[in-house]
Every structure is written in C-alpha cells, then in structure tokens.
Amino acid sequence: MASLIVRKNADNLDAAELAALRTGYTKAQAIMDNRGYNYFAGLHGIPNWYCWHHDHTTGSTVNAKLFLPWHRAYLLSFERAIRDQSPAAPKVGLPWWDWSSATSHSTGVPTAFSVAKVGGKANPLFRGHIIAPTATPPINRQTRRFPGNPNQLPTAATVADLLNLSQFNDFSNQLENIHDFIHGWTGGNNGSIGGDMGSLGTAAWDPIFYSHHCMIDRLWYQWQLKHGANNIPAALLPLVLTPFNMKVQDVLSINALGYEYAVSFNTL
Numbered sequence: 001m002a003s004l005i006v007r008k009n010a011d012n013l014d015a016a017e018l019a020a021l022r023t024g025y026t027k028a029q030a031i032m033d034n035r036g037y038n039y040f041a042g043l044h045g046i047p048n049w050y051c052w053h054h055d056h057t058t059g060s061t062v063n064a065k066l067f068l069p070w071h072r073a074y075l076l077s078f079e080r081a082i083r084d085q086s087p088a089a090p091k092v093g094l095p096w097w098d099w100s101s102a103t104s105h106s107t108g109v110p111t112a113f114s115v116a117k118v119g120g121k122a123n124p125l126f127r128g129h130i131i132a133p134t135a136t137p138p139i140n141r142q143t144r145r146f147p148g149n150p151n152q153l154p155t156a157a158t159v160a161d162l163l164n165l166s167q168f169n170d171f172s173n174q175l176e177n178i179h180d181f182i183h184g185w186t187g188g189n190n191g192s193i194g195g196d197m198g199s200l201g202t203a204a205w206d207p208i209f210y211s212h213h214c215m216i217d218r219l220w221y222q223w224q225l226k227h228g229a230n231n232i233p234a235a236l237l238p239l240v241l242t243p244f245n246m247k248v249q250d251v252l253s254i255n256a257l258g259y260e261y262a263v264s265f266n267t268l
Contacts, residue, residue, distance in 0.1 A: 005079070005259040008096035008216070010110040010211050011103050012262070017092045018112055024086030025124035025207060031085075038131050040078045043243065044204035047134045050243055053200065054176060055176075057156045057242075064239055065172050067179075068220045071213050073244040078210060079259070094257055096214035097181055099153045108150040109186065113208045128205040135201070143196045143206045146188030153185065154178055163223050168232045171223055179216050186212065218261045221254050229253055 013021065028037040042049045049058035051074070052066040079094045086092060097110055108114070113125045132139040162178070165171040186208060187198025196202040203209050224231065229252050237249040251257060 004255060005083070005091065005093040006183075006262050007093040007214055007259055008095050008262040009101075010097050010112055011101070013092070013095055013112065016090050020087045020090055020092045021082070021112075022118065022124055024082040024084075027085035027168040028082055029124055029128060032131070035081060035084065037081075037128060040074075040081055041128065041130070042132065042202040044074065044209075045199075045201035046132045046139070048243070049201075051200070058186065062239075064235070064236060065169060065228050066236065066239060066248065067176050067240065068172055068216070069236070069248040069251050070241050072217050072220070072254075072257075073241040073246045074252075075210065075213055075217055076257055076259075077244060082190075094214050095211050096210065097213070098215060100156045100159045104153055105107070105155075108147050108153070109145070109208055110211070113211065125207045128207055130196070130202055130205045132202075137153075139202070143189070143202070144193060145186060145195045145197060145206060145208070146190050146193075148185045148188050151166050152203075153248075154181070159219065162219065163226060165223075166227055171220075171227075175216060175219060179212075182212055217254075221261060224252070 008017070025037065028035070030036070032038055042048055050070075051057065052064070052070040054067070055063045055065055057066070057070075075094060082094065083092070095110075095112075097113075098104060104110070113123075115123055116126050117123055127143045127145070129142055130139045158178070162171065162174055165174065183203060184198045186206070187195030187203070189195060189198070195206075197206045197209060197212075230254065232248070237247065239248050241251070248258065253262065
C-alpha cells in the first residue's frame with residue numbers, strides 16, 4: 001500500500017497536497033508537446049477522438065463496452081503526466097469529485113476547482129486553455145463552465161443502487177448514463193453559450209473532467225470489490241485501448257496499475 005499512488009476526495013486534500021496538484025496542472029498546461037495538458041486533452045476529443053462513449057469510438061466499426069477500461073487507461077496516463085510536473089513531496093494522485101456527497105449537494109463543483117484565483121494567481125483547476133488549431137473552426141480560448149443546481153446531482157442512494165447491479169453490462173450502461181448527466185450539468189450554459197464539459201470534443205480541457213472521471217473509475221473499482229475484478233465479458237479482455245499500449249485485461253486491477261482510492265468500498 002505504501003508504494004501506491006493514493007487518489008483522494010477533492011474535498012479532503014490538505015493545503016500542501018492541493019498546492020502540489022496545482023503546480024502539476026500549471027506546469028503541464030504550459031507544455032505544448034506530448035508531455036503537456038493540451039496533448040492529453042486532445043486525445044479524448046478534438047482532434048484525435050480516441051475516447052469510447054456508448055460502445056463506440058470515432059473511426060472504428062467495432063461495438064464494445066470499453067467506456068470504463070478506456071478511461072481508466074486514459075486517467076493513468078494523464079495522472080503520470082501531472083505527477084511528472086508536480087513536486088516530489090507531498091505525493092499526490094488525481095483527486096476524485098464525489099458528486100453524490102452532501103458537500104457537493106451544497107456547493108456543486110468542489111471549491112478547489114471553482115475559484116478563479118488562488119493567492120492572486122490564476123487557479124489551473126478552474127479552467128484550461130483549449131488550443132486546437134485543426135478544429136473546425138480552430139479553437140484558442142479558455143474553457144467555460146456554467147454548472148447547474150447542486151440539488152440535481154445524483155444521490156448516495158442512486159450510487160448504492162448502481163453498485164448493487166451484478167452484471168457488468170448493466171452497471172456500465174447505467175454508470176455511463178449518470179456520467180453523461182454530470183457532463184451536461186457541469187458544462188451547463190449561460191443562455192447562449194454551452195460549457196465545455198457538455199461537449200465531447202472539448203470536455204477534457206476542463207480540469208474538473210479528470211476528477212469527474214476519477215469518481216467514475218472509483219465506482220467501477222468499488223463495483224469490482226463487490227462483484228469481482230474479473231467480472232467482465234471475456235470477449236473484451238484482448239481488446240486494445242488505443243492509443244495506450246494496454247489491453248482491457250491489463251487494467252482490471254488498480255493496485256497492479258499502481259494506485260488506490262483513499263476511501264474503501266466498505267465506507268459507502
């Protein structure tokens with residue numbers, strides 16, 4: 001356990017951990033090669049469109065439930081990039097946003113991600129800068145976010161019902177539907193302009209994207225603890241999670257991947 005990267009609830013990061021995370025995001029957002037934030041955001045949607053969403057990915061005729069495995073591989077690669085730019089201590093993993101918590105039902109987006117400035121400087125968790133010259137039209141702007149009413153967020157009871165589903169396909173489908181709602185809720189709109197989390201092409205530039213997906217990954221992990229880590233259709237196991245050099249069978253154990261969630265299944 002001591003050697004594992006620990007992903008914590010975003011609301012439970014201490015000041016030093018939050019400062020380290022912000023340093024990692026700030027430095028990664030300034031790098032414009034394949035080590036940087038813009039590169040990883042571009043893998044998900046514009047311009048590469050590698051993400052799996054509702055059994056599909058752009059450029060493939062294959063239908064497969066790779067939403068959960070693909071995003072686990074994606075988060076792992078992004079987390080490594082952020083940690084490469086973060087201080088050696090304190091060690092910090094990507095935090096998860098528990099949108100089902102009482103805190104989120106009061107505040108909505110975690111405070112760490114919802115303030116524009118910290119110490120007089122721009123908060124890199126508040127927004128990212130989209131640089132997508134090959135988009136139609138090209139995009140070069142800050143991300144936008146117009147979250148909805150916190151009372152609309154999924155409840156702990158909804159999560160408990162989800163975790164009681166015993167079949168992977170049922171669980172994956174229903175979790176993905178909740179995931180979609182959070183994207184739309186977080187992006188929102190201001191009456192004329194939609195927020196980026198609500199758009200598949202630009203969602204991964206919003207820093208809250210990764211903490212939302214850590215919550216999704218955490219729920220899959222909790223489901224695996226309850227129903228079995230290998231409880232997944234065998235036909236999925238050899239499928240490659242492009243562009244990562246990993247197959248589905250490689251991402252079933254989060255501990256084998258080198259990380260852990262700070263709150264165990266039994267605390268739900």
